[in-house]
Amino acid sequence: MHIVAVLALDGVIPFDLATPLEVFGRVRLADGSTPYEVRVYSAAGTVRAGAFTLDAPWGLETLLDADTIMLPGCADGAVVVPEGVLTLLRKAAADGTRLASICVGAFILAETGLLDGLRATTHWLAASALAARYPRVEVDPGVLYVDNGQFLTSAGAAAGLDLCLHLIRRDHGSAVAADAARLSVMPLEREGGQAQFIVPEQPPTPRGSTLEPLLRWMQENTDVDLTLGDIAARGGMSIRTLNRRFREQTGTTPLQWLLRARIRRAQHLLEASDEPVEQIAGRVGFGSPTAFRDRFKRVVGASPQTYRAAFRRSASPR
The missing domain is CATH 3.40.50.880 (Class I glutamine amidotransferase (GATase) domain)
Structure with a gap:
C-alpha cells in the first residue's frame, strides 16, 4: 500500500x-x-x-x-x-x-x-x-x-x-x-x-512620466504597423533617446511594450466579440493571421481559438 x-x-x-x-x-x-x-x-x-x-x-x-x-x-x-x-x-x-x-x-x-x-x-x-x-x-x-x-x-x-x-x-x-x-x-x-x-497587466503607463502621452497614443494605435521611427517621430526624439527612455521608465523596449498592448487588446476582443481570428489579427496590427496565431500562442500559452473557447464571455441577458 x-x-x-x-x-x-x-x-x-x-x-x-x-x-x-x-x-x-x-x-x-x-x-x-x-x-x-x-x-x-x-x-x-x-x-x-x-x-x-x-x-x-x-x-x-x-x-x-x-x-x-x-x-x-x-x-x-x-x-x-x-x-x-x-x-x-x-x-x-x-x-x-x-x-x-x-x-x-x-x-x-x-x-x-x-x-x-x-x-x-x-x-x-x-x-x-x-x-x-x-x-x-x-x-x-x-x-x-x-x-x-x-x-x-x-x-x-x-x-x-x-x-x-x-x-x-x-x-x-x-x-x-x-x-x-x-x-x-x-x-x-x-x-x-x-x-x-494569467490576467495580463495593462502595459505600464507611468503617471507623470515624460512618456505618458506617447504610451497612450501607442495604446490607441495598436492596429497600425508602427515602426521605431514612427514612435520616435511621434515622441519628438531620436530612436536612441526613445530606447533609453523606455528602458528607464517602463523597463522594456518600445516594440515589446507595443506587442504587450496588442496581445492584451486581442485577448479582450477574443473574450468580448464574435469577430473571426483573422479580423482580430488585423485589428491589433498583425499583417498576417499566421503571424498573429504564432505570436499569441507564444505569449499566452494557448492558441487564439483555445483562449476564446476558455474565456469567451457569455452574452448579456436581455
Whole structure:
C-alpha cells in the first residue's frame, strides 16, 4: 500500500488540502483494490484552515512512513515553517520519499533547499515572490506542473488536480489515471499551461512620466504597423533617446511594450466579440493571421481559438 501523506500546516488552504485526499482516495485498480492510503499529518493536532479548523489524525512521528508527501499551500505565504518539519522533509527526501507541492506549497518545499538548482512552479501570482525569496530555484510561472522525478511542484488551484493525476499515471499507467480523471470530472491532460490563465497587466503607463502621452497614443494605435521611427517621430526624439527612455521608465523596449498592448487588446476582443481570428489579427496590427496565431500562442500559452473557447464571455441577458 502506497501511503500518501498530506501535510497540513497552520493556515492550510482547504482546496489544496482536499485535492490529494479526493483524487488519490478515489483511485481503484482493475481488480477493485485501492492502491493508496491517504493520511493527513500535522505538527500540532488542531490546524486552522480558513473558515474552519481540523484535527489531523496523524502526527509527525510517523511522517517518514509515507511514500509520497504532499505539501498544500498556506494562506499566509510568509508562514514560518517549523525547523522540525523542514528537518523531517529533508530526511524523507534522503530516504527516497517523493515530495510534491500544490500551489504556494512550493514555498514550503523550497524552504527545505531541495529545489535548489531545479525548475519549479507555483501560482502565477506568487511566482515572482518565490523567485525573489529562493534565487537558486528556477521558477517557471507558465506551466501547470513541473516533474523533477522525486520533487514535483504545481501551479494554483486546479493544477493540483493535474499534478495528482500525473502522479497516478506515473504509478499505475494511463488507464487508471484516466478513470481517476473521470471521477474528478477532469481531462487527463489539459492543453497549454497556466500562462493562458494569467490576467495580463495593462502595459505600464507611468503617471507623470515624460512618456505618458506617447504610451497612450501607442495604446490607441495598436492596429497600425508602427515602426521605431514612427514612435520616435511621434515622441519628438531620436530612436536612441526613445530606447533609453523606455528602458528607464517602463523597463522594456518600445516594440515589446507595443506587442504587450496588442496581445492584451486581442485577448479582450477574443473574450468580448464574435469577430473571426483573422479580423482580430488585423485589428491589433498583425499583417498576417499566421503571424498573429504564432505570436499569441507564444505569449499566452494557448492558441487564439483555445483562449476564446476558455474565456469567451457569455452574452448579456436581455
